[in-house]
Amino acid sequence: MASRFDGLKALYINGTLTPSPAESHTDTLIEASAHVLREQGVEVDVVRLVDHHVAPGVQPDMTEHGAERDDWPQIWQRVQAADILVLAGPIWLGDNSSQTRLAIERLYAHSGELNDKGQAVFYGKVGGALIGGNEDGLKHCTGVILHALQHLGVAIPPNAEAGWIGEAGPGPSYGDELDDGTRAGFDNDFTQKNITFMAWNLMHLAAILRDAGGIPAEGNLPEEWEQGSRWGFQNPEYR
Template identity: 35%
Template sequence: MRALVLNCTLKPSPEPSNTDQLAAVVVDALRREKVEVEQVRLVDLTISPGVSTDEGSGDEWPSVHEKLLRSEILVVATPTWVARPSSVAQRMLERMDAMLSETDDDDRPVAYNRVAGVVVTGNEDGAHHVISEISGGLGDIGYTVPGQAWTYWNKGPGPGPSYTDTAEGHDWSAKTGRTMAANLVAVAKALAENPVPAPG
Protein backbone atom coordinates (compact mmCIF):
# COMPACT_ATOMS: atom_id res chain seq x y z
CA MET A 1 0.00 0.00 0.00
CA ARG A 2 1.25 3.49 -0.87
CA ALA A 3 0.63 6.90 0.68
CA LEU A 4 1.42 10.33 -0.70
CA VAL A 5 1.90 13.32 1.60
CA LEU A 6 1.45 16.69 -0.12
CA ASN A 7 2.92 19.40 2.10
CA CYS A 8 1.32 22.74 1.24
CA THR A 9 3.65 24.89 3.34
CA LEU A 10 4.69 28.24 1.89
CA LYS A 11 8.31 27.55 2.86
CA PRO A 12 10.59 26.13 0.14
CA SER A 13 13.10 23.42 0.99
CA PRO A 14 15.32 23.23 2.93
CA GLU A 15 13.62 25.77 5.21
CA PRO A 16 12.16 24.03 8.28
CA SER A 17 8.39 23.58 8.12
CA ASN A 18 6.13 23.31 11.17
CA THR A 19 3.59 21.50 8.99
CA ASP A 20 6.23 18.99 7.95
CA GLN A 21 7.07 18.28 11.59
CA LEU A 22 3.49 17.36 12.51
CA ALA A 23 3.00 15.44 9.25
CA ALA A 24 6.04 13.36 10.23
CA VAL A 25 4.03 11.86 13.11
CA VAL A 26 1.47 10.56 10.61
CA VAL A 27 4.20 9.40 8.23
CA ASP A 28 5.90 7.39 10.99
CA ALA A 29 2.58 5.81 11.99
CA LEU A 30 1.80 4.88 8.38
CA ARG A 31 5.22 3.30 7.96
CA ARG A 32 4.65 1.22 11.08
CA GLU A 33 1.54 -0.07 9.28
CA LYS A 34 3.86 -1.19 6.43
CA VAL A 35 2.70 1.62 4.13
CA GLU A 36 5.20 2.98 1.61
CA VAL A 37 5.20 6.78 2.01
CA GLU A 38 6.33 9.46 -0.43
CA GLN A 39 6.43 13.14 0.55
CA VAL A 40 6.28 16.16 -1.77
CA ARG A 41 6.64 19.81 -0.77
CA LEU A 42 4.53 21.43 -3.48
CA VAL A 43 6.09 24.90 -3.18
CA ASP A 44 9.35 23.38 -4.48
CA LEU A 45 7.64 22.66 -7.81
CA THR A 46 6.39 24.89 -10.59
CA ILE A 47 2.65 24.30 -10.50
CA SER A 48 0.80 26.42 -13.01
CA PRO A 49 -2.66 27.81 -12.27
CA GLY A 50 -5.49 25.93 -13.95
CA VAL A 51 -7.91 23.04 -13.62
CA SER A 52 -6.43 20.49 -16.03
CA THR A 53 -3.93 17.71 -15.40
CA ASP A 54 -1.32 19.35 -17.64
CA GLU A 55 -1.15 23.11 -18.16
CA GLY A 56 1.69 22.95 -20.66
CA SER A 57 5.32 23.97 -20.81
CA GLY A 58 7.08 24.13 -17.45
CA ASP A 59 4.15 22.76 -15.46
CA GLU A 60 5.29 20.15 -12.93
CA TRP A 61 1.82 19.11 -11.74
CA PRO A 62 1.68 16.06 -14.08
CA SER A 63 4.36 14.34 -11.98
CA VAL A 64 2.27 14.94 -8.84
CA HIS A 65 -0.82 13.61 -10.64
CA GLU A 66 1.05 10.40 -11.43
CA LYS A 67 1.98 10.01 -7.76
CA LEU A 68 -1.68 10.52 -6.77
CA LEU A 69 -2.72 7.70 -9.10
CA ARG A 70 -0.09 5.39 -7.60
CA SER A 71 -1.27 6.02 -4.02
CA GLU A 72 -4.19 4.54 -2.13
CA ILE A 73 -3.76 7.08 0.69
CA LEU A 74 -3.41 10.86 0.40
CA VAL A 75 -2.41 13.12 3.28
CA VAL A 76 -2.72 16.85 2.68
CA ALA A 77 -0.69 18.90 5.15
CA THR A 78 -1.22 22.65 5.26
CA PRO A 79 -0.58 25.61 7.53
CA THR A 80 -3.40 27.93 8.53
CA TRP A 81 -3.24 31.46 7.14
CA VAL A 82 -5.98 33.93 8.11
CA ALA A 83 -8.01 30.90 9.25
CA ARG A 84 -7.84 29.32 5.79
CA PRO A 85 -5.75 26.72 3.94
CA SER A 86 -2.58 28.00 2.33
CA SER A 87 -2.69 29.30 -1.24
CA VAL A 88 -0.62 26.26 -2.21
CA ALA A 89 -3.35 23.96 -0.87
CA GLN A 90 -5.99 25.86 -2.83
CA ARG A 91 -3.99 25.52 -6.04
CA MET A 92 -3.58 21.79 -5.33
CA LEU A 93 -7.37 21.37 -5.10
CA GLU A 94 -7.88 23.39 -8.28
CA ARG A 95 -5.48 21.13 -10.18
CA MET A 96 -7.05 17.99 -8.69
CA ASP A 97 -10.40 19.14 -10.08
CA ALA A 98 -9.34 17.52 -13.37
CA MET A 99 -9.62 14.11 -11.69
CA LEU A 100 -13.42 14.50 -11.69
CA SER A 101 -13.48 13.76 -15.42
CA GLU A 102 -10.81 11.03 -15.39
CA THR A 103 -11.91 7.39 -15.05
CA ASP A 104 -10.21 4.06 -14.44
CA ASP A 105 -10.60 0.84 -16.43
CA ASP A 106 -13.90 0.15 -14.63
CA ASP A 107 -15.31 3.58 -15.57
CA ARG A 108 -14.98 4.90 -12.02
CA PRO A 109 -13.60 8.37 -11.24
CA VAL A 110 -9.90 7.88 -10.57
CA ALA A 111 -10.16 9.16 -6.99
CA TYR A 112 -12.69 6.47 -6.05
CA ASN A 113 -11.41 3.83 -3.63
CA ARG A 114 -8.67 6.12 -2.37
CA VAL A 115 -8.69 7.63 1.11
CA ALA A 116 -7.53 11.03 2.30
CA GLY A 117 -6.80 12.89 5.50
CA VAL A 118 -5.62 16.33 6.59
CA VAL A 119 -2.84 17.70 8.82
CA VAL A 120 -3.03 21.36 9.89
CA THR A 121 -0.71 23.63 11.86
CA GLY A 122 -1.01 27.28 12.82
CA ASN A 123 -0.31 29.50 15.81
CA GLU A 124 -3.89 30.83 15.74
CA ASP A 125 -7.26 29.08 15.56
CA GLY A 126 -8.94 28.02 12.33
CA ALA A 127 -7.81 24.40 12.07
CA HIS A 128 -11.32 22.94 12.02
CA HIS A 129 -12.29 25.28 9.21
CA VAL A 130 -9.19 24.30 7.23
CA ILE A 131 -9.88 20.60 7.80
CA SER A 132 -13.44 20.99 6.54
CA GLU A 133 -12.32 23.00 3.49
CA ILE A 134 -9.74 20.43 2.41
CA SER A 135 -11.86 17.38 3.32
CA GLY A 136 -14.87 18.78 1.49
CA GLY A 137 -12.85 19.41 -1.64
CA LEU A 138 -11.30 15.95 -1.59
CA GLY A 139 -14.72 14.39 -1.07
CA ASP A 140 -16.06 16.27 -4.09
CA ILE A 141 -13.18 14.92 -6.17
CA GLY A 142 -14.06 11.36 -5.13
CA TYR A 143 -11.81 10.52 -2.20
CA THR A 144 -13.18 8.76 0.84
CA VAL A 145 -12.43 10.74 4.00
CA PRO A 146 -12.76 8.43 7.03
CA GLY A 147 -13.94 9.59 10.42
CA GLN A 148 -11.14 11.23 12.41
CA ALA A 149 -8.78 11.32 9.46
CA TRP A 150 -7.11 14.51 10.64
CA THR A 151 -4.84 16.00 13.21
CA TYR A 152 -3.91 19.58 13.96
CA TRP A 153 -1.97 21.83 16.28
CA ASN A 154 -2.51 25.47 17.16
CA LYS A 155 -1.66 27.71 20.06
CA GLY A 156 -5.23 28.92 20.50
CA PRO A 157 -6.74 32.33 19.85
CA GLY A 158 -4.34 35.18 19.32
CA PRO A 159 -0.77 35.14 18.02
CA GLY A 160 1.81 32.93 19.67
CA PRO A 161 4.66 30.50 19.08
CA SER A 162 4.66 28.05 16.19
CA TYR A 163 4.56 24.24 16.50
CA THR A 164 8.33 23.84 16.64
CA ASP A 165 8.74 26.66 19.18
CA THR A 166 6.91 24.92 22.01
CA ALA A 167 6.05 21.42 23.27
CA GLU A 168 2.57 22.52 24.35
CA GLY A 169 -0.18 20.35 22.87
CA HIS A 170 2.17 18.04 21.00
CA ASP A 171 1.04 14.90 22.84
CA TRP A 172 -2.58 15.39 21.80
CA SER A 173 -1.65 16.20 18.20
CA ALA A 174 0.62 13.17 17.98
CA LYS A 175 -1.97 10.81 19.47
CA THR A 176 -4.60 12.14 17.07
CA GLY A 177 -2.14 11.78 14.18
CA ARG A 178 -1.51 8.13 15.02
CA THR A 179 -5.26 7.49 15.13
CA MET A 180 -5.59 9.27 11.80
CA ALA A 181 -3.00 6.96 10.22
CA ALA A 182 -4.69 3.84 11.60
CA ASN A 183 -8.09 4.94 10.32
CA LEU A 184 -6.73 5.75 6.87
CA VAL A 185 -5.12 2.33 6.57
CA ALA A 186 -8.20 0.50 7.87
CA VAL A 187 -10.54 2.18 5.39
CA ALA A 188 -8.08 1.81 2.50
CA LYS A 189 -7.94 -1.93 3.19
CA ALA A 190 -11.75 -2.11 3.37
CA LEU A 191 -12.10 -0.35 0.01
CA ALA A 192 -9.56 -2.70 -1.55
CA GLU A 193 -11.74 -5.62 -0.48
CA ASN A 194 -15.07 -3.95 -1.35
CA PRO A 195 -14.50 -1.15 -3.86
CA VAL A 196 -16.98 1.61 -4.54
CA PRO A 197 -18.67 0.86 -7.89
CA ALA A 198 -18.85 3.14 -10.89
CA PRO A 199 -21.56 5.82 -10.66
CA GLY A 200 -25.01 5.13 -12.05
Protein backbone atom coordinates in the same frame (compact mmCIF):
# COMPACT_ATOMS: atom_id res chain seq x y z
CA MET B 1 3.65 -12.54 9.15
CA ALA B 2 3.01 -9.61 6.84
CA SER B 3 1.01 -6.67 8.16
CA ARG B 4 -2.45 -6.30 6.64
CA PHE B 5 -1.32 -2.81 5.61
CA ASP B 6 1.74 -3.95 3.66
CA GLY B 7 1.55 -2.79 0.07
CA LEU B 8 -0.48 0.33 0.82
CA LYS B 9 0.97 3.63 -0.38
CA ALA B 10 0.33 7.05 1.15
CA LEU B 11 1.04 10.48 -0.32
CA TYR B 12 1.16 13.64 1.77
CA ILE B 13 0.98 16.89 -0.20
CA ASN B 14 2.54 19.65 1.91
CA GLY B 15 1.04 23.08 1.25
CA THR B 16 3.67 25.02 3.20
CA LEU B 17 4.89 28.32 1.77
CA THR B 18 8.46 27.51 2.89
CA PRO B 19 10.74 26.04 0.20
CA SER B 20 13.22 23.29 1.02
CA PRO B 21 15.65 22.94 2.68
CA ALA B 22 14.19 25.35 5.27
CA GLU B 23 12.26 23.75 8.11
CA SER B 24 8.51 23.41 7.61
CA HIS B 25 6.23 23.11 10.63
CA THR B 26 3.81 21.22 8.39
CA ASP B 27 6.54 18.68 7.62
CA THR B 28 6.95 18.12 11.36
CA LEU B 29 3.22 17.39 11.64
CA ILE B 30 3.37 15.14 8.58
CA GLU B 31 6.23 13.16 10.08
CA ALA B 32 4.23 12.53 13.27
CA SER B 33 1.42 11.08 11.17
CA ALA B 34 3.62 9.30 8.62
CA HIS B 35 5.54 7.53 11.41
CA VAL B 36 2.37 5.69 12.45
CA LEU B 37 1.79 4.55 8.87
CA ARG B 38 5.39 3.46 8.30
CA GLU B 39 5.35 1.41 11.50
CA GLN B 40 2.51 -0.62 9.98
CA GLY B 41 4.25 -1.23 6.68
CA VAL B 42 2.71 1.59 4.61
CA GLU B 43 5.00 3.16 2.00
CA VAL B 44 4.98 6.95 2.51
CA ASP B 45 5.69 9.63 -0.08
CA VAL B 46 5.77 13.37 0.67
CA VAL B 47 5.76 16.21 -1.84
CA ARG B 48 6.33 19.83 -0.82
CA LEU B 49 4.40 21.60 -3.55
CA VAL B 50 6.30 24.90 -3.29
CA ASP B 51 9.51 23.09 -4.31
CA HIS B 52 7.99 22.44 -7.72
CA HIS B 53 6.89 24.70 -10.53
CA VAL B 54 3.17 23.93 -10.47
CA ALA B 55 1.20 26.23 -12.73
CA PRO B 56 -2.19 27.54 -11.58
CA GLY B 57 -5.19 26.20 -13.44
CA VAL B 58 -7.70 23.38 -13.63
CA GLN B 59 -6.29 21.39 -16.55
CA PRO B 60 -4.14 18.25 -16.18
CA ASP B 61 -1.18 19.87 -17.97
CA MET B 62 -1.16 23.64 -18.10
CA THR B 63 1.65 23.73 -20.69
CA GLU B 64 -1.11 22.78 -23.13
CA HIS B 65 -2.94 25.94 -22.08
CA GLY B 66 -0.24 28.60 -22.22
CA ALA B 67 2.02 27.85 -19.23
CA GLU B 68 5.75 27.73 -19.96
CA ARG B 69 6.32 24.98 -17.38
CA ASP B 70 4.14 22.72 -15.26
CA ASP B 71 5.46 20.04 -12.90
CA TRP B 72 1.99 18.84 -11.95
CA PRO B 73 1.86 15.91 -14.42
CA GLN B 74 4.79 14.29 -12.58
CA ILE B 75 3.13 14.89 -9.20
CA TRP B 76 -0.12 13.47 -10.55
CA GLN B 77 1.67 10.19 -11.22
CA ARG B 78 2.47 10.04 -7.49
CA VAL B 79 -1.17 10.80 -6.65
CA GLN B 80 -2.31 7.97 -8.91
CA ALA B 81 0.03 5.52 -7.16
CA ALA B 82 -1.33 6.37 -3.70
CA ASP B 83 -4.03 4.51 -1.79
CA ILE B 84 -4.05 7.22 0.89
CA LEU B 85 -3.97 10.95 0.05
CA VAL B 86 -3.48 13.54 2.79
CA LEU B 87 -3.48 17.27 2.14
CA ALA B 88 -1.47 19.07 4.80
CA GLY B 89 -0.67 22.72 5.28
CA PRO B 90 -0.56 25.82 7.45
CA ILE B 91 -3.24 28.31 8.42
CA TRP B 92 -2.90 31.86 7.10
CA LEU B 93 -5.50 34.46 8.10
CA GLY B 94 -7.83 31.67 9.15
CA ASP B 95 -7.71 29.81 5.84
CA ASN B 96 -5.68 27.32 3.83
CA SER B 97 -2.47 28.47 2.19
CA SER B 98 -2.26 29.33 -1.48
CA GLN B 99 -0.27 26.13 -2.05
CA THR B 100 -2.95 23.99 -0.46
CA ARG B 101 -5.58 25.66 -2.61
CA LEU B 102 -3.37 25.10 -5.65
CA ALA B 103 -3.19 21.38 -4.83
CA ILE B 104 -6.99 21.20 -4.61
CA GLU B 105 -7.40 23.01 -7.93
CA ARG B 106 -4.92 20.77 -9.72
CA LEU B 107 -6.55 17.64 -8.29
CA TYR B 108 -9.86 18.97 -9.60
CA ALA B 109 -8.31 19.08 -13.06
CA HIS B 110 -8.69 15.28 -13.12
CA SER B 111 -12.32 15.24 -11.96
CA GLY B 112 -13.53 14.12 -15.39
CA GLU B 113 -11.17 11.14 -15.62
CA LEU B 114 -12.38 7.59 -15.00
CA ASN B 115 -10.82 4.47 -13.53
CA ASP B 116 -10.90 1.06 -15.23
CA LYS B 117 -14.40 0.44 -13.84
CA GLY B 118 -15.77 3.63 -15.33
CA GLN B 119 -15.95 5.43 -11.98
CA ALA B 120 -14.31 8.74 -11.09
CA VAL B 121 -10.54 8.22 -11.07
CA PHE B 122 -10.32 9.03 -7.35
CA TYR B 123 -12.63 6.14 -6.36
CA GLY B 124 -10.81 3.67 -4.13
CA LYS B 125 -8.53 6.28 -2.57
CA VAL B 126 -8.84 7.35 1.07
CA GLY B 127 -8.23 10.93 2.16
CA GLY B 128 -7.43 13.05 5.19
CA ALA B 129 -6.45 16.57 6.23
CA LEU B 130 -3.60 17.72 8.46
CA ILE B 131 -3.34 21.39 9.48
CA GLY B 132 -0.92 23.37 11.62
CA GLY B 133 -0.54 26.96 12.73
CA ASN B 134 -0.77 29.30 15.68
CA GLU B 135 -4.15 30.89 14.98
CA ASP B 136 -7.77 29.85 14.69
CA GLY B 137 -9.07 28.09 11.59
CA LEU B 138 -8.28 24.38 12.08
CA LYS B 139 -11.84 23.11 11.55
CA HIS B 140 -12.48 25.47 8.66
CA CYS B 141 -9.30 24.47 6.82
CA THR B 142 -9.78 20.74 7.31
CA GLY B 143 -13.46 21.05 6.38
CA VAL B 144 -12.60 22.67 3.05
CA ILE B 145 -10.01 19.98 2.28
CA LEU B 146 -12.23 17.05 3.23
CA HIS B 147 -15.18 18.44 1.28
CA ALA B 148 -12.99 18.88 -1.81
CA LEU B 149 -11.57 15.36 -1.56
CA GLN B 150 -14.93 13.65 -1.13
CA HIS B 151 -16.41 15.73 -3.96
CA LEU B 152 -13.73 14.29 -6.24
CA GLY B 153 -14.58 10.74 -5.14
CA VAL B 154 -12.04 10.13 -2.37
CA ALA B 155 -13.44 8.13 0.56
CA ILE B 156 -13.19 9.88 3.95
CA PRO B 157 -12.96 7.70 7.07
CA PRO B 158 -14.06 8.78 10.56
CA ASN B 159 -11.82 11.30 12.36
CA ALA B 160 -9.88 12.06 9.17
CA GLU B 161 -8.57 15.42 10.39
CA ALA B 162 -5.85 16.39 12.82
CA GLY B 163 -3.68 19.37 13.61
CA TRP B 164 -2.17 21.83 16.03
CA ILE B 165 -2.98 25.49 16.59
CA GLY B 166 -1.72 26.02 20.14
CA GLU B 167 -3.27 28.75 22.23
CA ALA B 168 -5.35 31.45 20.58
CA GLY B 169 -3.23 34.35 19.37
CA PRO B 170 0.38 34.56 18.19
CA GLY B 171 2.57 31.85 19.63
CA PRO B 172 4.74 28.84 18.82
CA SER B 173 3.98 26.59 15.87
CA TYR B 174 4.07 22.81 16.08
CA GLY B 175 7.59 21.62 16.80
CA ASP B 176 9.04 25.00 17.82
CA GLU B 177 11.57 24.74 20.66
CA LEU B 178 10.30 26.35 23.86
CA ASP B 179 12.26 28.05 26.66
CA ASP B 180 12.26 24.85 28.75
CA GLY B 181 13.78 22.84 25.90
CA THR B 182 10.57 21.01 24.96
CA ARG B 183 8.92 21.21 21.53
CA ALA B 184 5.52 22.87 21.12
CA GLY B 185 2.68 20.42 20.65
CA PHE B 186 4.70 17.25 21.17
CA ASP B 187 3.02 16.55 24.54
CA ASN B 188 -0.43 17.76 23.51
CA ASP B 189 -2.86 14.88 24.02
CA PHE B 190 -5.50 16.33 21.65
CA THR B 191 -3.02 16.50 18.78
CA GLN B 192 -1.44 13.14 19.56
CA LYS B 193 -4.81 11.38 19.75
CA ASN B 194 -6.21 12.92 16.57
CA ILE B 195 -3.07 12.21 14.56
CA THR B 196 -3.10 8.59 15.73
CA PHE B 197 -6.83 8.00 15.16
CA MET B 198 -6.61 9.62 11.74
CA ALA B 199 -3.60 7.52 10.70
CA TRP B 200 -5.18 4.22 11.75
CA ASN B 201 -8.56 5.01 10.20
CA LEU B 202 -6.88 5.93 6.92
CA MET B 203 -5.10 2.58 6.94
CA HIS B 204 -8.21 0.63 7.95
CA LEU B 205 -10.38 2.08 5.19
CA ALA B 206 -7.63 1.87 2.57
CA ALA B 207 -7.12 -1.82 3.39
CA ILE B 208 -10.87 -2.48 3.31
CA LEU B 209 -11.19 -0.88 -0.12
CA ARG B 210 -8.08 -2.63 -1.46
CA ASP B 211 -9.25 -6.03 -0.27
CA ALA B 212 -12.75 -5.43 -1.68
CA GLY B 213 -11.40 -4.35 -5.06
CA GLY B 214 -12.52 -0.76 -4.53
CA ILE B 215 -16.04 0.66 -4.34
CA PRO B 216 -18.57 -1.45 -6.28
CA ALA B 217 -19.26 -0.09 -9.75
CA GLU B 218 -23.01 0.19 -9.38
CA GLY B 219 -24.99 3.39 -9.21
CA ASN B 220 -21.91 5.57 -9.67
CA LEU B 221 -20.86 5.36 -13.33
CA PRO B 222 -20.92 8.76 -15.09
CA GLU B 223 -21.04 7.37 -18.63
CA GLU B 224 -23.94 5.01 -17.85
CA TRP B 225 -25.84 7.91 -16.25
CA GLU B 226 -25.37 9.90 -19.45
CA GLN B 227 -26.74 6.92 -21.39
CA GLY B 228 -29.91 6.89 -19.31
CA SER B 229 -29.27 4.56 -16.37
CA ARG B 230 -30.92 5.83 -13.17
CA TRP B 231 -30.36 2.94 -10.69
CA GLY B 232 -33.67 3.39 -8.89
CA PHE B 233 -33.85 7.18 -8.88
CA GLN B 234 -37.37 8.46 -9.46
CA ASN B 235 -38.44 12.07 -9.61
CA PRO B 236 -41.07 12.89 -6.99
CA GLU B 237 -44.54 13.64 -8.19
CA TYR B 238 -45.57 17.25 -7.98
CA ARG B 239 -49.30 17.91 -7.80
